Amino acid sequence: MSGNTFGNLFAVTNFGESHGPAIGCVIDGCPPGMDLCEADIQADLDRRRPGTSRHVTQRNELDAVEILSGVYQGKTTGTPICLLIKNTDQRSKDYGNILETFRPGHADYAYLHKYGLRDPRGGGRSSARLAAGAVAKKWLLGQYGTTFKGCMTQVGDEAIPFESWDHVANNPFFAPCADVSKLEAYMDALRKAGDSCGARIRVTASNVPVGLGEPLYDKLDADIAHAMMGINAVKGVEIGAGFASVTQRGSTHGDGLAPEGFQSNNAGGVLGGISTGQDLEVSIAIKPTSSIITPRQSIDTAGNPAEVVTKGRHDPCVGIRATPIAEALLALVVMDHALRHRAQNADVVVSTPDIMRSRLKPV
Amino acid sequence: MSGNTFGNLFAVTNFGESHGPAIGCVIDGCPPGMDLCEADIQADLDRRRPGTSRHVTQRNELDAVEILSGVYQGKTTGTPICLLIKNTDQRSKDYGNILETFRPGHADYAYLHKYGLRDPRGGGRSSARLAAGAVAKKWLLGQYGTTFKGCMTQVGDEAIPFESWDHVANNPFFAPCADVSKLEAYMDALRKAGDSCGARIRVTASNVPVGLGEPLYDKLDADIAHAMMGINAVKGVEIGAGFASVTQRGSTHGDGLAPEGFQSNNAGGVLGGISTGQDLEVSIAIKPTSSIITPRQSIDTAGNPAEVVTKGRHDPCVGIRATPIAEALLALVVMDHALRHRAQNADVVVSTPDIMRSRLKPV
Amino acid sequence: MSGNTFGNLFAVTNFGESHGPAIGCVIDGCPPGMDLCEADIQADLDRRRPGTSRHVTQRNELDAVEILSGVYQGKTTGTPICLLIKNTDQRSKDYGNILETFRPGHADYAYLHKYGLRDPRGGGRSSARLAAGAVAKKWLLGQYGTTFKGCMTQVGDEAIPFESWDHVANNPFFAPCADVSKLEAYMDALRKAGDSCGARIRVTASNVPVGLGEPLYDKLDADIAHAMMGINAVKGVEIGAGFASVTQRGSTHGDGLAPEGFQSNNAGGVLGGISTGQDLEVSIAIKPTSSIITPRQSIDTAGNPAEVVTKGRHDPCVGIRATPIAEALLALVVMDHALRHRAQNADVVVSTPDIMRSRLKPV
């Protein structure tokens, strides 16, 4: 209830500071009997490792995950799975004057007023979210054939054309296009200017069973919005047509149904808060990195005016490494709702054919 | 956990069908000793009553709220407050062929697959959310001076200029402008065409204490996104600069701090998931009404092709009546986090001045 | 989270004051498609109606339940079920000096210090718990053939011999013996003395599926203990051998297993927090009624010494009407864990035969 647990039945509790001894999470509620080993999780962690291109921070975090509990002889046991990622680069760091002033666009000021103190070691626990997401993904793939994909669709002023999902793994931007030279030039210019920019990310899930989501408050899309807005630096979330639906007519927006499936996907896979079996389509806006070397006006902890310059290694666009996180969070939402759904509705029999079902594994 | 309860410490559980005998909610966790009577709640219900203009459904719902429990001699007692709104217009209705086909853009299909049956009486429990929101608003106003405001900023293709909050109460659109003749003409044309359109709504909260929100999953903005995306027909949520932050530079987006307050509000009042004391700024996209008289292609419950035409009284733009709902949900989020915050941090002492505090009542 | 909701997946939220306009509950998470009508629930309410013997309070509460939502055409829809019990005897009552002093053994003092005020209309919401329990019982009976029974095993100094469950319905004590004349004489003497006494109640559940319960904190027996200790006036809870297990040897206490079932039931149907398929066996201690006419020493709300005499109609043994409540709570615990279990473990295949299973309906 204190905000560091995600999910109700597939419940992930995170802990750790970026520059502390370790980060990790505890997954409670994973179904038993699933094959699971460190390698299943490590692959997702490696996708967003820093230091893999000149466009992201050069810190060399190894992010090697250990399974401390909940797995016996290679199978999940149904008890809590603790995933631990030790920090191998935990030297005594010089945090400079970070604790004496407040960085504009950063949570410094809000933290200090909430807790009365600040921990400069950083709250980033993204890797632990990736790790938990990897477990959810594996179960959903085995159970329903559900898959998750994500890509960057815009960085700063540069819209990125969608050519193919195949390109995403071949460039540091998670861009779905073959040629990223324009993006590289854009980022280089930005770094040179000592500034940062925002980004837009798209994530999807395919082969999602129909019927997931609770129709009032915990709608599937509401929980997706909660998950996405909870990612650091996210300022906007869209499902399906999103803000474009403001100018759509009802006759256009409403996706027609036919025996062989839906005929469009303005809904983004969710109607009335419940999955339809179409692909979930989510888009998020990520704000520019707040830690930049351009001097800015602020105050110090005594409340007096102060100029702030943030030195050190920081991604000029935090959005670049956000794609795998967004995929992981989407997987956690779907996973939790899959378990919630069968808790209440495991006995439901429906005579109407599932028009999207051909793709799903038998449940 | 089944999705009909909102909030953790100020927990609102909703029940009821639009055309059933009654709707209502139970509020658990309201602080004791607050003055509360039906009139405190009724005002908010009346703001979105149907039948008050030609642009919304002509059903005449009285929406008179009764307090069944939790209040003694005009004061909240700290026990659950049950708010009941009886349906005075509950005649036996002809639902036509609604149960035999699936309306495009409507939750029919997803519901049937989730539950194995459908209740045509409607799941709308918006009034109950308004009622709960009214209680939260009253407490927050008394405790911190917090206030909530909302308006429509776009309807279909028509952007609505912001002139003043004062206009909002004077027109059926919750439009912040003096002259709504263009909007009226637009809606009239739409109704004549048998079609519907989307809308964009803005809601704000002022005098929000600094420090509300949990920094990882249950960020204040994450919980706002959950609440907003849970409103019927919402497809997108923005906080502060929202999707505009994609093309902003970090040097622009990061709001400067000065001893007398923040110098801009791209953050929308939240940094790192924690309130800064600035106004909360939220914007949402609402899709066009799915129930329209234009014929559309669908299937019937046997899975065969069918043409669907939805008759009956429906708002051509569901967004028109959404503004008070969005305000109410924002109040519920702030209320819950105010209680969560003091549970953990009631003892915190901060020497740094609260640069936004002058406006707050002493806590 | 404020303590008026019971259960996680079959979540029951209670509201109402004994002498207020109505009491009731909202059940969220009931599986859809179950036949349900008022009569299914009313029978359980009637079992503990006051005024049915001279040994319980003579208030004439009708306790007629209404289903306000969540049921359509006689079937549960999967949405929240609101059960309302209006108070037909809600005359303006004279609460005398109840609000000016504190009754020994009563929650007056603690309430005032918690909430800063007191509501003399009473917090008793037992009927609503019975109503929710009736829904759970019906589902469990239909799903697994699970049944619940309870009886009084001791009242004050009088131990009650167990002769047969058949007698329980034939006397006002829920006593499992044919001749209750000794109990009647005991109660008459007690009433004449202006005093009250405690009681001991036994409740059981048969045909409970194996595997319910979470092994660490939310053990099935832990949640039973929570439920039972939450009943008004309960001061002790035992599972199976209970306190007798202190003096048992391990060689006696451990129930042997054989292909045809367990050979004893010291465990009370729970091992390691998980149901074994044996009958759940629970015993509870109920303290004497605190509202008695014998004068006692106390203080007034100013903190000065005061003598307290409680007039009005009160059961001389609150335990007499507790049996159906304990059954209802046991049903709520089993129901919630049945849903929790299948959420996580619906796919589990076990080759070992369920040695208690012959009695269960196919799942």
Add this chain to the structure above:
Amino acid sequence: MSGNTFGNLFAVTNFGESHGPAIGCVIDGCPPGMDLCEADIQADLDRRRPGTSRHVTQRNELDAVEILSGVYQGKTTGTPICLLIKNTDQRSKDYGNILETFRPGHADYAYLHKYGLRDPRGGGRSSARLAAGAVAKKWLLGQYGTTFKGCMTQVGDEAIPFESWDHVANNPFFAPCADVSKLEAYMDALRKAGDSCGARIRVTASNVPVGLGEPLYDKLDADIAHAMMGINAVKGVEIGAGFASVTQRGSTHGDGLAPEGFQSNNAGGVLGGISTGQDLEVSIAIKPTSSIITPRQSIDTAGNPAEVVTKGRHDPCVGIRATPIAEALLALVVMDHALRHRAQNADVVVSTPDIMRSRLKPV
């Protein structure tokens, strides 16, 4: 929600297997700014270390706790505190035929049917509960002066006289008497007989603030019962007079009030589910150890009859080491309710004097 998290606002999530690489817990919701180091926690762990007398298992678990997160420069930060206890004795163990048969009185059979598999490494996570309890104790002591004490009051047939709390730390039984030679002889005889026995434990809390607990389901005593029954092997829980209240008269049981305090404590510190400020008094029954060398009748995993003998090092009375666990759980319940109480009721002003308050620190 999967049963491995305890508490709502001071939420402790446990993980780990007794013979796995590590056990631990994550505490979410700890107030910030409290001094905390490993030594604060280690003392409580050491109290129940095995191998410290001949009456408990000779395994040499070091149980050295590490703080992985949530503490910076010796102070809690308000973020999750991960406490890790590595298993230094994690050799590859021979589990013999444990996985092929079911031990009478043990959870083997229930586990296999729940999860479809069994992990022989053991689910015991008691040390992690002690660790979390130590954090709660420290905060409560600093905030209110609350203290926790526990002792054994009976082992098998031997009732243990209460002489003084001072003796508890001086013998391996947590016995409150000077001479434990009779207990030692009793345990020696039991071990020689290859059998085991039960025990009875008493735990108390002093200087508990008045007003903790939620009056309906989450009563303070209900949550205590949940916590205590969740300790391994507990079969019964009493609050205050407990089962003795069955034969008490109301005129005796109801504790009189006077300006200087309550005049007795049959209530055990809780009335109507809310703390009164008196000492919390709890008593629990612990069943005999199920792992004994006496042969017993059971079945194997194929469902065929089998004789079971449990070899290896096992405490002949698991109750001997349960006292610190019960104290820790009581502290966790009080801690969680202290935060819950102030979330809702921080503003409450009461004019009636707190008759127990003199002992409390100013809040």
